[in-house]
Amino acid sequence: MTPRRIGWAGVALGVLAWFIALPPLLVRTPVPSLVIAVAAIGAGVWALRCGAKRLGWGAIAVGVVGAVGAVASTRSGVTNLEDVVVWSALIAAMLRFATPLTFAALGGIVSERSGVVNIGLEGMMLMGAFFGIYGADLTGSWLLGLLIGMGAGGALGLVHAAFSIHLRADQIVSGTAINLLALGITGYVFLSHYGAEGTSDDVPRAPDVTLPLISDVAFIGPAIGRANLLTWMALIGVAGLAVFLFKTPRGLRLRAVGESPRAAATVGVSVIRTRYLAVVTSGVLAAMGGAYLSIGFLGSFNQEMTAGRGFIALAAVIFGNWRPGGALAAALLFGFSSALAQRLPAFSESTATLFQALPYVLTLIAVAGVIGRSRPPAAVGQPYVKE
Amino acid sequence: MSDERGPEPPAGPALSADAALDGAPATPAARLAAYVRAGGAIVPVLTALLAFLAGGLVLLVTGHDPIGTYRAILDGTGLSWVLPWTSGDDRTTAALNLQQTLIITTPLILTGLAVAFAFRAGLFNIGGQGQYLIGSFVAVWVGSSLPTLPGVVHIVLAVVLGALAGGAWAAIAGVLKATVGANEVISTIMLNYIAIWIGAFLFGLGGPLQSNTQLSVPVSNDVVETAKLPVFWGDPQLQGLHVGLFIALAALIVFWVILNRSTTGYEVRAVGLNPEAARYGGMNVGRNYVLVMALCGLFAGLAGAVDVLGWQFRIATNDIPASKIGFLGIAVALLGRNTAVGTLAAALLFGALVSGTSQRNLDPAVFEPELASNLTFIIQGLVVLVVSAEVLVLALLRAGRRLVPWRSRSSP
Numbered sequence: 001m002t003p004r005r006i007g008w009a010g011v012a013l014g015v016l017a018w019f020i021a022l023p024p025l026l027v028r029t030p031v032p033s034l035v036i037a038v039a040a041i042g043a044g045v046w047a048l049r050c051g052a053k054r055l056g057w058g059a060i061a062v063g064v065v066g067a068v069g070a071v072a073s074t075r076s077g078v079t080n081l082e083d084v085v086v087w088s089a090l091i092a093a094m095l096r097f098a099t100p101l102t103f104a105a106l107g108g109i110v111s112e113r114s115g116v117v118n119i120g121l122e123g124m125m126l127m128g129a130f131f132g133i134y135g136a137d138l139t140g141s142w143l144l145g146l147l148i149g150m151g152a153g154g155a156l157g158l159v160h161a162a163f164s165i166h167l168r169a170d171q172i173v174s175g176t177a178i179n180l181l182a183l184g185i186t187g188y189v190f191l192s193h194y195g196a197e198g199t200s201d202d203v204p205r206a207p208d209v210t211l212p213l214i215s216d217v218a219f220i221g222p223a224i225g226r227a228n229l230l231t232w233m234a235l236i237g238v239a240g241l242a243v244f245l246f247k248t249p250r251g252l253r254l255r256a257v258g259e260s261p262r263a264a265a266t267v268g269v270s271v272i273r274t275r276y277l278a279v280v281t282s283g284v285l286a287a288m289g290g291a292y293l294s295i296g297f298l299g300s301f302n303q304e305m306t307a308g309r310g311f312i313a314l315a316a317v318i319f320g321n322w323r324p325g326g327a328l329a330a331a332l333l334f335g336f337s338s339a340l341a342q343r344l345p346a347f348s349e350s351t352a353t354l355f356q357a358l359p360y361v362l363t364l365i366a367v368a369g370v371i372g373r374s375r376p377p378a379a380v381g382q383p384y385v386k387e
Numbered sequence: 388m389s390d391e392r393g394p395e396p397p398a399g400p401a402l403s404a405d406a407a408l409d410g411a412p413a414t415p416a417a418r419l420a421a422y423v424r425a426g427g428a429i430v431p432v433l434t435a436l437l438a439f440l441a442g443g444l445v446l447l448v449t450g451h452d453p454i455g456t457y458r459a460i461l462d463g464t465g466l467s468w469v470l471p472w473t474s475g476d477d478r479t480t481a482a483l484n485l486q487q488t489l490i491i492t493t494p495l496i497l498t499g500l501a502v503a504f505a506f507r508a509g510l511f512n513i514g515g516q517g518q519y520l521i522g523s524f525v526a527v528w529v530g531s532s533l534p535t536l537p538g539v540v541h542i543v544l545a546v547v548l549g550a551l552a553g554g555a556w557a558a559i560a561g562v563l564k565a566t567v568g569a570n571e572v573i574s575t576i577m578l579n580y581i582a583i584w585i586g587a588f589l590f591g592l593g594g595p596l597q598s599n600t601q602l603s604v605p606v607s608n609d610v611v612e613t614a615k616l617p618v619f620w621g622d623p624q625l626q627g628l629h630v631g632l633f634i635a636l637a638a639l640i641v642f643w644v645i646l647n648r649s650t651t652g653y654e655v656r657a658v659g660l661n662p663e664a665a666r667y668g669g670m671n672v673g674r675n676y677v678l679v680m681a682l683c684g685l686f687a688g689l690a691g692a693v694d695v696l697g698w699q700f701r702i703a704t705n706d707i708p709a710s711k712i713g714f715l716g717i718a719v720a721l722l723g724r725n726t727a728v729g730t731l732a733a734a735l736l737f738g739a740l741v742s743g744t745s746q747r748n749l750d751p752a753v754f755e756p757e758l759a760s761n762l763t764f765i766i767q768g769l770v771v772l773v774v775s776a777e778v779l780v781l782a783l784l785r786a787g788r789r790l791v792p793w794r795s796r797s798s799p
Contacts (some may be wrong), residue, residue, distance in 0.1 A: 169772075175776040181764070183764045184766075188762060312580075315577065318573060354588045356584045367574055368563050
């Protein structure tokens with residue numbers, strides 16, 4: 001048994017402690033949950049002493065949360081619980097919330113792995129959201145709309161790239177400018193084209209994928225059987241980017257440029273070209289996340305509709321330690337907390353609201369390094385000057 | 388005083404544009420701070436002109452009359468009030484509009500200072516928005532409770548507690564930076580959104596500070612009459628100009644004095660230019676980070692308190708995520724070159740731009756106010772974008788110098 005395995009077992013036990021107190025199992029006494037939670041905390045402490053710091057603390061935290069949650073669940077009414085905790089619906093909602101975050105987080109990873117900070121993700125998402133639906137409306141095809149949105153995001157990425165790479169602008173300031181510009185451009189074109197009425201209802205949308213055999217199976221069907229096409233594309237994107245970054249020579253070069261541009265340049269990698277490609281790709285990916293909001297999920301656009309999702313995506317990048325799989329896990333976690341917040345009002349409106357702050361608090365804890373420091377690429381944020 | 392610590396660091400106007408480029412400053416924020424302070428007032432003026440030109444181009448391309456639109460926006464700012472030949476009804480309208488402009492300029496000065504002070508210490512404070520919000524939450528809470536308190540005491544208490552709350556909120560990022568080295572950009576962004584959701588929680592339906600009288604509306608209690616900041620120009624019923632403006636102006640002076648005439652300010656600038664050298668010189672860099680962030684938060688929290696006690700009087704949860712005053716502080720500080728005078732000028736410019744394009748002030752017959760406020764975002768974005776690119780503006784400046792032979796390079 002490695003310490004990591006013990007840590008993961010602890011996390012699993014902590015989840016299980018709460019799970020058995022919820023529908024469908026609904027154990028109505030807290031004792032079994034507490035026993036399992038104590039085991040989870042014990043596993044966490046063990047992992048901690050064997051050196052798996054992050055996982056150890058994680059398991060302890062999950063154990064404590066599981067115990068508290070289980071006790072709270074056993075004390076609240078069964079009907080309330082059954083209203084809130086419908087696992088298949090929660091998972092479907094989690095995927096819906098996680099999709100835009102995942103796309104944008106992938107964009108953030110590509111850009112930051114190449115050494116360019118991208119806090120303009122929010123703006124690039126917004127471009128994708130508006131120009132995606134605008135394009136779909138004009139061309140009558142969601143696919144062309146998606147491509148137009150991706151192009152708009154990529155164009156903004158190009159601006160960010162030109163300023164932060166060629167003109168050696170401060171990347172944070174340039175990103176801030178990107179966000180303001182996107183807000184202004186999308187708002188301006190939206191209002192001057194659609195006015196107060198907003199986008200029409202019959203804009204073509206990206207289709208949902210009905211999985212043949214699975215969609216009728218109980219539980220799994222409602223959960224993943226009818227997810228949007230873009231959700232699947234995001235999941236494929238995660239796997240694709242992970243393979244690209246860690247298994248291909250080009251991915252290695254991209255990471256080298258972000259860790260030590262001078263060394264990469266010495267062995268013949270073009271730092272400038274790599275960063276340009278990475279930042280433009282970042283804009284395209286973030287725009288896909290934005291386009292999911294408008295032409296995948298809602299079928300409409302309103303000003304500032306991304307509402308800070310670009311920054312949650314940034315949080316997912318950091319929380320996931322600049323790895324696609326980690327970012328996906330973070331996006332799913334953040335998506336789940338949003339999904340839960342959406343259903344919690346059955347209990348208490350204000351508690352549900354506080355839940356929405358969870359991604360930001362977790363990220364703050366992650367950058368603080370209490371549970372193992374998140375480590376960014378070494379050269380991130382530094383302009384590259386050729387010698 | 389600073390004399391005991393050897394020569395002054397090369398800050399201020401003495402730093403030439405070229406020195407900023409070849410840059411000794413060690414942190415990115417300090418590099419930027421040094422750059423934006425180089426080149427005198429010409430760079431920011433050029434920057435703003437460029438942005439307005441590009442904005443005009445947007446208007447032209449989308450089939451509007453740029454000159455007429457800018458004219459209407461200028462009328463909306465009320466700046467014509469200062470011209471002695473404005474008279475009669477025009478003067479009355481201009482006065483009303485100028486009051487609006489200055490009401491927005493007030494918090495912009497303060498949030499601008501919150502960003503500028505951090506820049507001078509080599510820190511990036513993206514968290515002005517969150518600090519502003521926390522300040523306004525505390526101010527509205529204090530201002531709407533304790534109705535028996537005498538007016539002056541009540542106002543002072545609400546303002547001071549609001550400012551302190553903002554300072555404490557920002558200090559979280561400072562402490563994280565000083566103790567575990569957490570990047571302040573990330574932590575302040577996260578703190579912004581945490582503040583937004585705290586606000587939604589506090590004043591939302593069923594929240595602890597939600598209105599006692601309007602149970603179905605997600606809004607705070609109103610600030611009591613005696614806790615409102617006095618209006619010194621215009622009609623209090625028509626949102627006249629409140630004394631918060633003087634608080635902001637005083638803050639400008641405090642900012643200048645701390646930075647230029649105190650040991651703390653010397654240390655702040657030294658840490659900003661090169662933290663390693665400052666540490667070697669015996670300064671406590673970590674303590675400086677906490678102190679700087681706390682002071683930044685104090686300024687931003689003050690902005691929130693002044694806004695709530697001066698003209699908003701209540702907080703509705705819908706307005707919390709829509710508020711942009713704290714974010715605009717970044718643009719104000721960058722355009723104002725992180726100096727006191729520059730911040731004042733930039734705050735006035737952006738204040739005028741915001742109020743000139745507002746629903747209330749812009750003539751809808753000329754240009755739709757909602758469209759105009761998006762134009763404002765474009766112009767602000769362009770300003771920040773151009774400011775970010777030191778090379779671009781300095782190259783423009785150099786080209787300009789070459790074109791003007793009698794004003795050849797004055798600095799080495």
